[in-house]
Amino acid sequence: MRIPAVLTASLAALLVTACGDAQKGGQPPAPPPPTVTVAKPVKKTITDRDEHVGRFAAAESVEIRARVSGYLDDIHFRDGQNVKKGELLFTVDRRTYQTAAEQAKADLNRAKARLENAVADLARSEKLIGSGNVSEQLYDQRLAAKRDAEAQLQSAEAQLRRAQLDLDFTELRSPVDGRIGDRRVSVGNLVTGGTAGSTTLLATVVSMDPIYFEFTVDEGSYLRFMRMTGADKRGMTVDLKLLDDRDYSARGTIDFIDNVVDPSSGTIRIRATFRNENGLFTPGMFAKVRVATSAPYEALLVPDTAVMSDQSRKVLMSVTPDNTVVPKLVELGPVQDGLRVIRSGLGPDDTIIVNGLLRARPGAKVTPQPAGAGGPPGAPGAPGAPPAAAK
Numbered sequence: 001m002r003i004p005a006v007l008t009a010s011l012a013a014l015l016v017t018a019c020g021d022a023q024k025g026g027q028p029p030a031p032p033p034p035t036v037t038v039a040k041p042v043k044k045t046i047t048d049r050d051e052h053v054g055r056f057a058a059a060e061s062v063e064i065r066a067r068v069s070g071y072l073d074d075i076h077f078r079d080g081q082n083v084k085k086g087e088l089l090f091t092v093d094r095r096t097y098q099t100a101a102e103q104a105k106a107d108l109n110r111a112k113a114r115l116e117n118a119v120a121d122l123a124r125s126e127k128l129i130g131s132g133n134v135s136e137q138l139y140d141q142r143l144a145a146k147r148d149a150e151a152q153l154q155s156a157e158a159q160l161r162r163a164q165l166d167l168d169f170t171e172l173r174s175p176v177d178g179r180i181g182d183r184r185v186s187v188g189n190l191v192t193g194g195t196a197g198s199t200t201l202l203a204t205v206v207s208m209d210p211i212y213f214e215f216t217v218d219e220g221s222y223l224r225f226m227r228m229t230g231a232d233k234r235g236m237t238v239d240l241k242l243l244d245d246r247d248y249s250a251r252g253t254i255d256f257i258d259n260v261v262d263p264s265s266g267t268i269r270i271r272a273t274f275r276n277e278n279g280l281f282t283p284g285m286f287a288k289v290r291v292a293t294s295a296p297y298e299a300l301l302v303p304d305t306a307v308m309s310d311q312s313r314k315v316l317m318s319v320t321p322d323n324t325v326v327p328k329l330v331e332l333g334p335v336q337d338g339l340r341v342i343r344s345g346l347g348p349d350d351t352i353i354v355n356g357l358l359r360a361r362p363g364a365k366v367t368p369q370p371a372g373a374g375g376p377p378g379a380p381g382a383p384g385a386p387p388a389a390a391k
Helices: 005-026 095-128 136-168 219-229
Strands: 035-039 042-046 049-058 061-065 070-075 088-092 171-173 178-180 201-206 211-218 237-242 250-257 267-274 286-292 297-303 307-310 313-319 325-336 339-344 352-355 367-370
Touching: 042 339, 049 219, 088 201, 095 136, 211 219, 211 286, 219 267, 219 286, 237 267, 297 325, 297 352, 307 325
Parallel strands: 035 367
Antiparallel strands: 035 352, 042 297, 049 211, 049 286, 061 201, 070 088, 088 171, 178 201, 211 267, 237 250, 237 286, 250 267, 297 339, 307 313, 313 325, 313 352, 325 339
16 A cells, blocks of 8 residues: 555654654753852951960969967858958967967066166266266176166067067958958867968968969960060050850950960960959959950951862952852951951952852852842841851
C-alpha cells in the first residue's frame, strides 16, 4: 500500500517540529548572576588600642598583728566591714600593762623627789663654799649627786613612756581606711606580740578607694605605647571592662611603669589607678583594660565578616562598575566598634561584598544589592550592623 505524497509531507513536518521542541526543552536559558550584598567602606576617625588582661590590687594592705602579748579581750568589728583609719579593732588584756604604767609613774615621782633634794643640797653648798664651811670635795659630791638624779629622772621618764606605749598597744586600731577581712583569732586566746619573730596575725585590712590595676604588656605593645607620646606615660588614661561588662565603662590613669622588661617572659608591668567609690572593684579580681597606642587618624572600616583568608593573606571581594567580582589583597588593623580597620589595599570608593561571599567567584558577574536595601537601617550586612553569616 502506498502512502499519498501529501500525507508523507505532513508527517515529515510534524517530526521536524517535534524534534525542534525537544531540543529547546533540553537547553534551558542561563540563570541570572547571583545576588550579593555590597557596601562602601566606612570612613571614620579612630585611635588604635591594645587590650590587656590584669587584676586589681589594693593600694594599701596591712596585716594587723599584736605589738604586746596577752589574752585577747575584745573584738570591735564585724568580719568584712569597712573601717576608718584609727578605728578600734582589737583589745588585749590591759591590766598587766596598766600596772606597769602606774609603777613607772611612781618611779618617775621618786626620781623627781631625788632630783629636788640633790638640787637643794647643791644650792646650800654653793652658798657655803665661799666661806670655807664646805669643802670642795663635798661640793663636787653634791654636784655629781645632782647630775645622777637628773639622769635617773630621764631614765624614769623613758620607762614611763615605754610603759605607756605598751598600754596603748593593747588597743589595736586600723592604720588605713579600707575593708577588713575575717578575724583570725577569737576572744580569750593568747596572742604573741613583738616586733620580730612569730607574732600573731589577727586580721588584714586593704584599702578600697582608690584601687590599683596591674597588667603586663609584651615588648611590641610596649614599644607602640612608648612611641606614641614619649617616654613618660604617667597620667595617661586607660579604659576598663569587667568580665560581665559589655563595654568599657570605667576610666583610670596610669601612675607607674616598671623600669625593666622581664627577660623570662618578655613583658613589662604597668599599673593604673581607678576610683572605687561603690567598692565594686575588689583586690585580686580580673578585668580587661584598653590602652591607646596611636594618635587619632582617619581609617577605612568594613564588617569583619567581609574579610576572607587566602592562605596567609587577607582578601576582600570587590565589585567593579560592570558588576564583575575582583579580589583585593588588604592589610588588616584592629576591630573598632564591631568593624575591621583596613590599613592598606582598599580605597574609599571601592564597593565590597559584605554578604553572599560563597556565591561570588573572582571574574564572575554578580547582581549587587546595596546593604540594607529593602530593610530597616542597620540590617545585616550594613556597616556598623551586627555581623551576618555568609550565604
